Amino acid sequence: MKTPTKIKIIGLGGIGGVLANSISRFIGNHPDYDANSTGSTVCDIVLIDGDRFETGNIDRQDFENISNKAQEKVRMLSKKHPRVLFECVPEYITEDNVIMNIRENDVVLMCVDNHSTRRLVAERCEELDNIVLISGGNDEIDGNVQIHIKEGGFDITPSILKYHPEIAEAEGDNPGEEDLEREGCEQQMNTTPQIIQANEMAANLMSLTFRNWANGNVDYSEIYFDIDNVSMLKYSLEMRPV
Amino acid sequence: MTNQQNQQQTTENTTEQTSGSSNANSLELPDVESVLAEAEAAVGQCCVMHGSFVQYANIAGQKVSEIRSTFRSGWSISDKAKALVRGKEVDENYQLLQGETLEFAKQSGVKG
Numbered sequence: 001m002k003t004p005t006k007i008k009i010i011g012l013g014g015i016g017g018v019l020a021n022s023i024s025r026f027i028g029n030h031p032d033y034d035a036n037s038t039g040s041t042v043c044d045i046v047l048i049d050g051d052r053f054e055t056g057n058i059d060r061q062d063f064e065n066i067s068n069k070a071q072e073k074v075r076m077l078s079k080k081h082p083r084v085l086f087e088c089v090p091e092y093i094t095e096d097n098v099i100m101n102i103r104e105n106d107v108v109l110m111c112v113d114n115h116s117t118r119r120l121v122a123e124r125c126e127e128l129d130n131i132v133l134i135s136g137g138n139d140e141i142d143g144n145v146q147i148h149i150k151e152g153g154f155d156i157t158p159s160i161l162k163y164h165p166e167i168a169e170a171e172g173d174n175p176g177e178e179d180l181e182r183e184g185c186e187q188q189m190n191t192t193p194q195i196i197q198a199n200e201m202a203a204n205l206m207s208l209t210f211r212n213w214a215n216g217n218v219d220y221s222e223i224y225f226d227i228d229n230v231s232m233l234k235y236s237l238e239m240r241p242v
Numbered sequence: 243m244t245n246q247q248n249q250q251q252t253t254e255n256t257t258e259q260t261s262g263s264s265n266a267n268s269l270e271l272p273d274v275e276s277v278l279a280e281a282e283a284a285v286g287q288c289c290v291m292h293g294s295f296v297q298y299a300n301i302a303g304q305k306v307s308e309i310r311s312t313f314r315s316g317w318s319i320s321d322k323a324k325a326l327v328r329g330k331e332v333d334e335n336y337q338l339l340q341g342e343t344l345e346f347a348k349q350s351g352v353k354g
Binding site for chain 2: 113135202
């Protein structure tokens with residue numbers, strides 16, 4: 001099994017919160033991630049989010065205190081999984097910090113709620129030679145998970161921008177940009193409802209895709225799902241060539 | 243006994259066992275001709291995909307615009323959804339070839 005040294009989870013809302021729990025448990029208890037003499041795992045997990053938990057999202061998100069999501073999640077997960085070293089970055093990803101936060105050999109799990117940040121991170125990953133980016137998102141009842149793998153400078157699967165112009169051309173909704181008046185999560189929830197099962201489906205498919213990558217078993221670049229129709233479909237590399 | 247004779251003997255034994263088993267359990271063996279006919283029909287079918295939806299159909303020769311019209315309402319396909327064959331965009335007049343897969347690209351989910 002492939003054992004990255006750093007996993008970065010960007011966005012800790014309805015998808016990222018569930019995924020962080022699942023990945024932490026997987027890394028913290030899988031024998032292939034057993035470390036060394038220090039007793040810690042070989043892989044660290046970095047949680048990145050500039051947002052604060054708001055009580056309006058309690059139906060979909062699991063936090064004990066009202067504070068920054070990355071800080072709070074690190075506090076909660078460190079207690080449950082003491083062998084995993086967690087790091088916290090309580091910031092949104094922006095043009096100014098993306099280079100510092102996304103680096104060679106990272107495995108990036110992107111669970112953000114806007115396409116501008118997806119574009120920013122995807123473009124950064126395109127610049128690197130060795131990177132794994134797994135990105136998930138959902139609307140009310142459906143969603144998708146994408147995986148971009150680069151090894152030795154070559155695309156093994158296509159960039160998440162290649163077949164998604166809505167991401168490649170996105171701008172103006174990154175909450176970390178200074179001039180943007182961020183629509184609070186609570187307000188967003190009132191206008192565009194989300195369903196916990198859609199969040200969990202996306203999170204579980206991201207977790208599954210991480211496992212498949214670690215086992216060298218990824219023969220797809222994208223999975224779509226629909227919770228009302230209980231349907232799921234993966235798009236092969238033949239359908240979506242590099 | 244030659245290898246050929248051995249193989250023949252083995253085949254006869256297998257046939258006897260299969261027949262015996264079939265009689266004992268009243269199993270109906272599949273009709274080979276109908277299975278082959280189904281497989282032959284499936285080979286010529288085209289595949290249409292949109293998000294998590296997939297459908298195989300005898301639509302070779304139809305234009306993309308006709309296929310879009312057929313699936314538009316049931317699958318909620320946006321007029322802006324690009325038509326792709328093997329990842330390459332095709333226009334609305336493109337006629338699907340036998341066995342090809344047509345995808346109406348679905349946008350990514352926004353929220354997280």
